[in-house]
Amino acid sequence: MNKLYIGIDIGSISTKGVVIDDDNNIIASKYLWTEGSPINATKKVIASLKETLDEKNIDKQIYGIGTTGSARNLIGSILNANIIKNEITAHAIGTLSVFPNVRTILEIGGQDSKLIILRNGVVIDYAMNTLCAAGTGAFLSSQAKRLGVEIEDLGKLAKLSKKPSKIAARCTVFAESDLVHKAQIGHTKEDLIAGICNSVVQNYLNNLAKGKRIEDTVVFQGGVSKNEGVVYAFEKALNKKVHVDQNSHLMGALGIAIISKNANKNGTRLDFDFNIQDVSFKTVGKECKGCSNNCEVVSIYKNDILIDKMGGRCDKGNYIKHIG
Numbered sequence: 337m338n339k340l341y342i343g344i345d346i347g348s349i350s351t352k353g354v355v356i357d358d359d360n361n362i363i364a365s366k367y368l369w370t371e372g373s374p375i376n377a378t379k380k381v382i383a384s385l386k387e388t389l390d391e392k393n394i395d396k397q398i399y400g401i402g403t404t405g406s407a408r409n410l411i412g413s414i415l416n417a418n419i420i421k422n423e424i425t426a427h428a429i430g431t432l433s434v435f436p437n438v439r440t441i442l443e444i445g446g447q448d449s450k451l452i453i454l455r456n457g458v459v460i461d462y463a464m465n466t467l468c469a470a471g472t473g474a475f476l477s478s479q480a481k482r483l484g485v486e487i488e489d490l491g492k493l494a495k496l497s498k499k500p501s502k503i504a505a506r507c508t509v510f511a512e513s514d515l516v517h518k519a520q521i522g523h524t525k526e527d528l529i530a531g532i533c534n535s536v537v538q539n540y541l542n543n544l545a546k547g548k549r550i551e552d553t554v555v556f557q558g559g560v561s562k563n564e565g566v567v568y569a570f571e572k573a574l575n576k577k578v579h580v581d582q583n584s585h586l587m588g589a590l591g592i593a594i595i596s597k598n599a600n601k602n603g604t605r606l607d608f609d610f611n612i613q614d615v616s617f618k619t620v621g622k623e624c625k626g627c628s629n630n631c632e633v634v635s636i637y638k639n640d641i642l643i644d645k646m647g648g649r650c651d652k653g654n655y656i657k658h659i660g
Contacts, residue, residue: 342355350369404420443587
């Protein structure tokens with residue numbers, strides 16, 4: 337009998353899901369755009385995971401479900417997850433399962449970036465940037481579109497550059513203005529793209545890595561890690577080998593799946609139904625007037641039945657009545 341564990345990483349740009357076995361092998365995986373609806377994205381991920389398991393004729397015995405990412409609490413309630421954890425913990429655990437000697441994790445996603453420092457397998461420091469889009473996947477995507485280049489081609493074009501353009505790295509607005517100016521005075525597309533990759537790295541190092549020791553082994557993950565131009569720029573800037581796993585974009589999902597496995601101390605099978613595509617989930621928010629905090633309490637409904645509430649800082653929010 338296969339004991340399986342599900343990990344879901346729900347970000348603002350993308351949603352990732354994996355199914356692993358007791359040996360942390362990824363049996364099924366899915367990566368797709370969140371498109372502003374974490375609930376619908378999760379439904380699609382679960383449906384895809386089920387399809388893969390069916391194709392492989394694997395018995396769907398689920399013993400753990402974990403959620404991480406910006407919508408982890410909402411999706412954790414919907415899936416009745418046995419564990420919900422922040423992205424720092426999930427990424428660290430996922431990366432350690434592949435690179436046991438990792439000491440520095442560089443992570444760049446669609447709209448944010450993270451730096452995680454580990455010593456002896458323990459997170460000792462981290463930094464996050466969620467305030468500026470410069471140096472993220474969204475920034476790279478918009479610049480690729482501006483240059484008429486497919487996002488998948490940025491990396492190989494960057495490596496053809498002979499003299500990378502110097503693009504302002506401190507802000508998206510400045511970077512775009514600089515890019516337009518350099519293009520107008522004749523910089524080649526390859527040099528502009530290499531300059532963009534370099535600016536992503538400099539933005540990351542200037543904002544997240546100040547005062548932190550980046551030591552080997554260095555692992556780069558997140559969607560941007562698939563861009564070999566940015567990988568190359570990191571290696572030049574750090575003068576170090578930067579490791580990228582084939583599943584680098586799934587490390588958060590892998591990590592939370594492993595955590596869900598470890599959290600099930602009794603080895604109890606979960607009552608999980610993969611067929612959630614037709615289940616109606618709804619959220620209703622209302623401001624709590626119970627105290628001066630005025631928290632927005634969100635009620636979550638499954639087929640018009642209240643299954644959870646979140647957002648309140650105290651128990652007073654639990655007594656709010658919502659219209660279902």
